[in-house]
Amino acid sequence: MSPTWVDVAGGRLGKSRILRGPHPRQVEPLTAAKIAAAAGIGVRGLQVAFRRHLNQTPLEYLRQVRLDRVHRELQASDPGAGATVKAIARRWGYANPGRFTAEYRTVYGRLPSRTLRPDRR
Incomplete structure (x- = not known):
């Protein structure tokens, strides 16, 4: 299981000042500044915490998640119930199918x- 924002921020930032639990579905672009503001720290502090704990930037981690x-x-x-790749990807913030x-x-x-x-060839 991948770590949450709380795990990355740990004791340094305090659990009440960072995004908690499972990652929400993204409906609007999320920036490092928005994540840092939610955590109550500066962008540089957020970048340092992510680099230290995950060896990647906050946005690299978000893309991975x-x-x-x-x-x-x-x-x-x-797919028989109507699920499509495009609809699922769009729900998670991917606007460009290609x-x-x-x-x-x-x-x-x-x-x-x-x-x-998986059964189609």
Whole structure:
């Protein structure tokens, strides 16, 4: 299981000042400044905390988590019930289907449609 924002910030930032629990679905662009403001620290402090604990920037981590959540949802969804790659990706903040597909394929080595419909060839 991937760490939460709380895990990364740990005791230094205080659990009440950082985004908690499972990562919310993103509906608007999230920036390092917005994350830092939610944590009650500066952007530089946020970057240092993420680099120290995860060896990546906050936005790199967010991209990784969002892609993982899309992957899990694709695995659990039923295309027969109307689930589509485009709709699932859009729910997680991916507005450009081509860019999403390229990123997904780079990480998972297959097209997202193959994950949604593993029995198709």
